[in-house]
Amino acid sequence: MDKPSFFNKVIEPIIPKKKTHDRDAAEYDEKHVEIYNPTEQKRIRFVLKDALSYVKLKSDLPRVLDFGAGTGNLTEHLLDLGVKTVAADISSKYLERLRLKLGNSERLETILLNGDDLSGIPDGSFDMVATYSVLHHVPDYLKIIDEFVRVLKTGGILYIDHEVCPTYWESNSEYDAYLEELGPEFSKVHRDELGLTLRDEKITSGTTDHKSIVFRKWIKQIKSRPSSHKRRKIRKGGDLHVFKDDHIMWGDIESRLHSKCEIINNYDYLVCRERDETPEIWRKWKDKCSDMHVIIARKIESGGP
Numbered sequence: 001m002d003k004p005s006f007f008n009k010v011i012e013p014i015i016p017k018k019k020t021h022d023r024d025a026a027e028y029d030e031k032h033v034e035i036y037n038p039t040e041q042k043r044i045r046f047v048l049k050d051a052l053s054y055v056k057l058k059s060d061l062p063r064v065l066d067f068g069a070g071t072g073n074l075t076e077h078l079l080d081l082g083v084k085t086v087a088a089d090i091s092s093k094y095l096e097r098l099r100l101k102l103g104n105s106e107r108l109e110t111i112l113l114n115g116d117d118l119s120g121i122p123d124g125s126f127d128m129v130a131t132y133s134v135l136h137h138v139p140d141y142l143k144i145i146d147e148f149v150r151v152l153k154t155g156g157i158l159y160i161d162h163e164v165c166p167t168y169w170e171s172n173s174e175y176d177a178y179l180e181e182l183g184p185e186f187s188k189v190h191r192d193e194l195g196l197t198l199r200d201e202k203i204t205s206g207t208t209d210h211k212s213i214v215f216r217k218w219i220k221q222i223k224s225r226p227s228s229h230k231r232r233k234i235r236k237g238g239d240l241h242v243f244k245d246d247h248i249m250w251g252d253i254e255s256r257l258h259s260k261c262e263i264i265n266n267y268d269y270l271v272c273r274e275r276d277e278t279p280e281i282w283r284k285w286k287d288k289c290s291d292m293h294v295i296i297a298r299k300i301e302s303g304g305p
Contacts, residue, residue: 068134
């Protein structure tokens with residue numbers, strides 16, 4: 001589908017160890033320039049507002065689950081848009097920081113996740129489930145997709161954003177040129193994820209590396225897979241599915257949603273990685289290449305819980 005009109009406008013001036021998330025909470029916003037920059041924040045607000053417009057209200061205010069809320073990236077926008085928001089995360093430190101940033105609001109709740117599922121949350125609890133840059137942390141991300149649908153009301157909206165798109169794993173001279181123009185550190189991350197460097201930690205069947213940022217359950221899952229899937233790389237930041245041989249498969253997600261949801265919007269985009277109000281490099285390349293994907297879907301009655 002076509003990108004929303006935001007992309008045609010000129011922009012003016014779950015899951016690693018809990019301890020890792022707790023430790024990184026204080027530095028998260030500063031480290032992630034691809035999230036906390038004016039252009040990306042404007043895009044997030046635009047797309048969230050678009051997603052909320054599809055919610056079929058049966059109450060005064062929609063209730064939204066922000067899954068993997070972190071320090072409150074989506075939560076802040078959702079509260080500003082006037083909805084009831086449940087910020088959920090595996091890290092209590094992230095949720096503490098979120099509260100410090102956003103203060104107290106009668107429209108804000110927080111939930112500490114168990115790192116596996118959404119047990120404890122009744123079926124049909126939310127008008128919308130939103131998640132941003134989270135699925136690649138979750139060992140069994142397709143299982144959590146099922147959980148998202150379960151806790152949605154019939155007619156509720158699922159919004160998944162900021163996971164790399166399929167072309168990210170392909171040879172693309174224009175995208176390479178974009179990253180080179182941004183700086184060598186951006187190109188390096190991409191090369192790492194394509195397997196062109198050897199700096200990543202690895203987990204192999206029968207090995208438990210206690211320095212690796214994984215759950216014991218994740219290791220068991222690896223052991224239970226066919227031999228071709230037993231070798232997995234884990235980035236030090238705790239990212240799991242961010243490599244050419246192990247990444248988010250959008251086709252699998254769509255197949256998982258097919259019987260229970262209708263796809264409303266589904267497209268790729270280029271994320272901005274500049275903190276300037278006028279991101280000249282992003283503006284130059286945004287219509288020439290892409291690296292991220294977003295999907296918006298509605299739960300249909302025939303696929304209810």
